[in-house]
Amino acid sequence: xxxxxxxxxxxxxxxxxxxxxxxxxxxxxxxxxxxxxxxxxxxxxxxxxxxxxxxxxxxxxxxxxxxxxxxxxxxxxxxxxxxxxxxxxxxxxxxxxxxxxxxxxxxxxxxxxxxxxxxxxxxxxxxxxxxxxxxxxxxxxxxxxxxxxxxxxxxxxxxxxxxxxxxxxxxxxxxxxxxxxxxxxxxxxxxxxxxxxxxxxxxxxxxxxxxxxxxxxxxxxxxxxxxxxxxxxxxxxxxxxxxxxxxxxxxxxxxxxxxxxxxxxxxxxxxxxxxxxxxxxxxxxxxxxxxxxxxxxxxxxxxxxxxxxxxxxxxxxxxxxxxxxxxxxxxxxxxxxxxxxxxxxxxxxxxxxxxxxxxxxxxxxxxxxxxxxxxxxxxxxxxxxxxxxxxxxxxxxxxxxxxxxxxxxxxxxxxxxxxxxxxxx
Amino acid sequence: xxxxxxxxxxxxxxxxxxxxxxxxxxxxxxxxxxxxxxxxxxxxxxxxxxxxxxxxxxxxxxxxxxxxxxxxxxxxxxxxxxxxxxxxxxxxxxxxxxxxxxxxxxxxxxxxxxxxxxxxxxxxxxxxxxxxxxxxxxxxxxxxxxxxxxxxxxxxxxxxxxxxxxxxxxxxxxxxxxxxxxxxxxxxxxxxxxxxxxxxxxx
Numbered sequence: 001x002x003x004x005x006x007x008x009x010x011x012x013x014x015x016x017x018x019x020x021x022x023x024x025x026x027x028x029x030x031x032x033x034x035x036x037x038x039x040x041x042x043x044x045x046x047x048x049x050x051x052x053x054x055x056x057x058x059x060x061x062x063x064x065x066x067x068x069x070x071x072x073x074x075x076x077x078x079x080x081x082x083x084x085x086x087x088x089x090x091x092x093x094x095x096x097x098x099x100x101x102x103x104x105x106x107x108x109x110x111x112x113x114x115x116x117x118x119x120x121x122x123x124x125x126x127x128x129x130x131x132x133x134x135x136x137x138x139x140x141x142x143x144x145x146x147x148x149x150x151x152x153x154x155x156x157x158x159x160x161x162x163x164x165x166x167x168x169x170x171x172x173x174x175x176x177x178x179x180x181x182x183x184x185x186x187x188x189x190x191x192x193x194x195x196x197x198x199x200x201x202x203x204x205x206x207x208x209x210x211x212x213x214x215x216x217x218x219x220x221x222x223x224x225x226x227x228x229x230x231x232x233x234x235x236x237x238x239x240x241x242x243x244x245x246x247x248x249x250x251x252x253x254x255x256x257x258x259x260x261x262x263x264x265x266x267x268x269x270x271x272x273x274x275x276x277x278x279x280x281x282x283x284x285x286x287x288x289x290x291x292x293x294x295x296x297x298x299x300x301x302x303x304x305x306x307x308x309x310x311x312x313x314x315x316x317x318x319x320x321x322x323x324x325x326x327x328x329x330x331x332x333x334x335x336x337x338x339x340x341x342x343x344x345x346x347x348x349x350x351x352x353x354x355x356x357x358x359x360x361x362x363x364x365x366x367x368x369x370x371x372x373x374x375x376x377x378x379x380x381x382x383x384x385x386x387x388x389x390x391x392x393x394x395x396x397x398x399x400x401x402x403x404x405x406x407x408x409x410x411x412x413x414x415x416x417x418x419x420x421x422x423x424x425x
Numbered sequence: 426x427x428x429x430x431x432x433x434x435x436x437x438x439x440x441x442x443x444x445x446x447x448x449x450x451x452x453x454x455x456x457x458x459x460x461x462x463x464x465x466x467x468x469x470x471x472x473x474x475x476x477x478x479x480x481x482x483x484x485x486x487x488x489x490x491x492x493x494x495x496x497x498x499x500x501x502x503x504x505x506x507x508x509x510x511x512x513x514x515x516x517x518x519x520x521x522x523x524x525x526x527x528x529x530x531x532x533x534x535x536x537x538x539x540x541x542x543x544x545x546x547x548x549x550x551x552x553x554x555x556x557x558x559x560x561x562x563x564x565x566x567x568x569x570x571x572x573x574x575x576x577x578x579x580x581x582x583x584x585x586x587x588x589x590x591x592x593x594x595x596x597x598x599x600x601x602x603x604x605x606x607x608x609x610x611x612x613x614x615x616x617x618x619x620x621x622x623x624x625x626x627x628x
Contacts, residue, residue, distance in 0.1 A: 036488040069487070070570075094487075094570035095626075129534040129571035129624050229536045382527065384586035385614045386515040386542030388552065389605025398455025405448030412442045 039368025041234035062136035074136040078119025087121040236362035264340035268366035275370035279338035281326035335367025466549035473510035533566035534573035540592035552604035575619035
């Protein structure tokens with residue numbers, strides 16, 4: 001019994017001692033000098049910026065920003081002044097995929113100046129592995145520039161004509177010429193008024209029948225940030241649209257002036273392997289169609305870059321069209337930006353300052369640093385695949401030692417043969 | 426004869442007694458070694474569990490500054506009921522956590538080859554039954570900033586320890602698991618490879 005107790009005590013001590021023998025030392029800190037990839041990308045686009053009677057309205061706007069954090073923010077707005085058409089979403093940590101429902105408003109009147117038929121904003125952000133990805137879109141179906149305040153722009157014309165109401169048109173031809181220039185003929189033709197017999201009042205009534213000054217149909221404005229294994233791309237795209245000035249005024253129902261604007265696109269790309277950034281753009285393409293019968297029906301007029309086109313010069317309806325260019329910029333820190341300017345149109349300059357429209361503007365920028373590649377890490381070279389197996393002799397050796405311990409102990413506690421106690425009888 | 430000698434020479438008896446104690450200590454230590462490593466690994470895993478979800482580690486992971494021995498990702502192999510935290514590095518001390526990430530390989534869920542080594546008979550033996558995996562089984566990696574799933578493309582196979590090609594960079598998203606083979610030996614390595622299937626939500 002005593003032997004069992006002693007053996008047990010020894011075994012317990014062995015357990016404690018051996019536990020200390022096998023307790024591992026804390027993992028040694030190995031300094032690995034690496035640099036995480038970092039980048040920031042932005043893009044924004046607007047389909048239309050409208051300035052009329054000191055009111056500025058941005059229609060069809062979008063924007064994104066994303067970083068390597070990973071984080072991302074996206075905005076899409078049908079009309080920047082109308083909260084119901086704006087969708088904004090932001091992800092500040094990894095593992096988020098956010099896509100709120102589209103924000104849309106149908107038939108949106110703004111201050112009796114313009115009426116937006118359908119305006120929507122949409123935004124999405126995803127910061128899951130492989131990301132971030134961001135997307136913003138602003139869209140509108142159509143914009144009607146009209147209303148009483150807009151029609152009041154014609155007041156100066158009407159004021160001049162009012163004292164002449166009962167006079168025959170032919171007798172006030174110089175006055176009409178100073179007001180309407182070479183539009184006089186087409187207008188009278190359109191309104192079925194004979195210059196020889198018709199009265200000024202007929203012309204005024206005709207002008208009063210106008211319901212709107214312009215109709216604008218716009219494409220979507222999208223801003224997108226895309227992360228791919230080899231590159232990160234920030235793209236802004238304003239898809240342009242068509243502006244019809246005095247729609248239905250000219251012959252055949254065509255607008256007096258029709259301006260078709262192509263898409264403007266700005267792209268900035270970051271090469272994740274090389275660490276270089278590249279800007280690029282596609283400037284808007286512009287087509288102007290003038291619906292004046294005096295020019296032989298609908299006429300297409302080319303507009304050259306850097307050479308603004310002025311139409312109906314000298315009349316209250318004078319309009320200037322300037323085709324924007326594209327630019328790229330490379331900064332000292334390696335970041336780049338690109339701008340695709342769309343078209344700037346100043347309509348009806350002679351009427352209370354007219355209407356200023358900037359269409360299809362897109363810009364993007366990107367910059368960043370690559371992740372240091374693995375070869376630059378201070379990492380011990382691996383000579384062979386990690387050794388994760390035990391040594392098979394260890395437990396076997398343990399049993400041998402236990403057997404030896406038992407044998408030795410038996411020798412120690414054994415009594416000599418000549419000294420054995422005789423058996424009791 | 427020997428016993429009589431022990432009786433007449435007390436110093437021999439004392440020496441043998443001491444020797445038996447030493448042998449007993451060594452024997453118990455060696456036999457109990459795997460059990461001690463398992464217990465120790467369990468203790469480390471509890472700490473690594475907490476570390477894996479800490480904001481500090483998340484930041485370090487984003488900056489790729491996870492140090493050797495720190496939590497890197499969780500690996501789940503449903504077919505083997507494996508669910509352990511993998512640490513950065515394959516040094517002996519790091520691997521006492523059970524499984525470690527080859528530092529020169531890609532990070533989990535990112536492009537390239539993610540290589541992970543795991544013990545087979547000691548330190549919790551997370552890869553003890555790696556040979557039972559088969560093509561089609563899945564491997565989930567849950568990092569501090571995301572999670573993804575890989576699918577095993579072929580049954581496990583055995584390579585020599587010097588065949589480093591299996592952890593070489595790849596264009597596709599691949600995960601490579603290695604462990605020693607056969608069980609209890611480090612003569613060879615057992616390898617399992619899977620390809621990325623999808624990103625998943627970290628549970």
